[in-house]
Amino acid sequence: MEDVTDVAFRTLIARYGKPDVAFTEFTSADGLVRADEKGRRQLRKKLLYSDIERPIVAQLFSAKPEYMREASKMVAEMGFDGIDINMGCPVNEVVRQQCGAALIQNPALAREVIRAAKEGFYGSPTSPECPVSIKTRLGYNEDTLETWLPELLSENPSAITIHARTRKEMSDVAAHWERVHGRLKFETMCNTRCCTRRLLSAMEMSKISPMQE
Numbered sequence: 594m595e596d597v598t599d600v601a602f603r604t605l606i607a608r609y610g611k612p613d614v615a616f617t618e619f620t621s622a623d624g625l626v627r628a629d630e631k632g633r634r635q636l637r638k639k640l641l642y643s644d645i646e647r648p649i650v651a652q653l654f655s656a657k658p659e660y661m662r663e664a665s666k667m668v669a670e671m672g673f674d675g676i677d678i679n680m681g682c683p684v685n686e687v688v689r690q691q692c693g694a695a696l697i698q699n700p701a702l703a704r705e706v707i708r709a710a711k712e713g714f715y716g717s718p719t720s721p722e723c724p725v726s727i728k729t730r731l732g733y734n735e736d737t738l739e740t741w742l743p744e745l746l747s748e749n750p751s752a753i754t755i756h757a758r759t760r761k762e763m764s765d766v767a768a769h770w771e772r773v774h775g776r777l778k779f780e781t782m783c784n785t786r787c788c789t790r791r792l793l794s795a796m797e798m799s800k801i802s803p804m805q806e
């Protein structure tokens with residue numbers, strides 16, 4: 594969470610109640626690639642982590658495949674265990690750049706961004722081994738999960754986290770938990786085929802079963 598779950602916060606949590614997986618605050622891939630040295634140093638603070646947090650996943654956002662590819666390469670070199678792509682942030686500043694929840698309205702571009710992240714992080718846009726996951730919402734103005742989710746699943750992400758509201762709903766209504774239940778729960782939470790060994794063992798420890806082929 595932006596401005597909340599920084600490295601100090603996460604390290605404290607890891608020490609006293611270790612989560613199976615930790616995610617950084619969301620970070621602009623475009624900024625990491627394009628900012629001047631000072632700006633880049635500032636952004637990289639969001640990507641500080643401690644080893645106790647592992648597996649640690651960097652959350653990035655971008656609507657530009659070339660910047661996502663480049664930033665994912667940087668993140669791999671920084672030693673992260675995976676990348677989570679934010680496709681759920683509803684704030685105007687992010688959506689105006691076609692990033693975050695705006696990508697729900699452009700599935701073709703969203704899929705390109707996922708492939709670019711895999712290519713940057715792992716060297717292959719289609720590798721099922723590459724630990725790239727997605728955080729998203731039920732839809733943009735309307736709940737379009739029935740069509741949006743299959744688009745994401747086509748790219749074989751390691752996991753999909755769903756904020757059970759639309760972008761339009763921001764955080765103003767109760768979450769539609771029934772939408773993340775049953776079939777969707779199976780398809781998303783259990784789609785662990787392409788997790789790294791570390792993520793897999795974390796899931797084994799928490800008794801989440803990998804998807805049955």
Ligand SMILES: Cc1cc2nc3c(=O)[nH]c(=O)nc-3n(C[C@H](O)[C@H](O)[C@H](O)COP(=O)(O)O)c2cc1C
Binds near residue numbers: 596617618
């Ligand atoms: C201040 C704030 C910062 C957030 N930052 C992020 C973020 O960086 N990445 C992300 O995926 N979600 C972020 N979120 C969304 C939350 O992770 C979560 O999905 C959302 O608040 C829904 O949970 P709730 O119904 O308990 O509020 C943020 C939410 C808040 C309130």
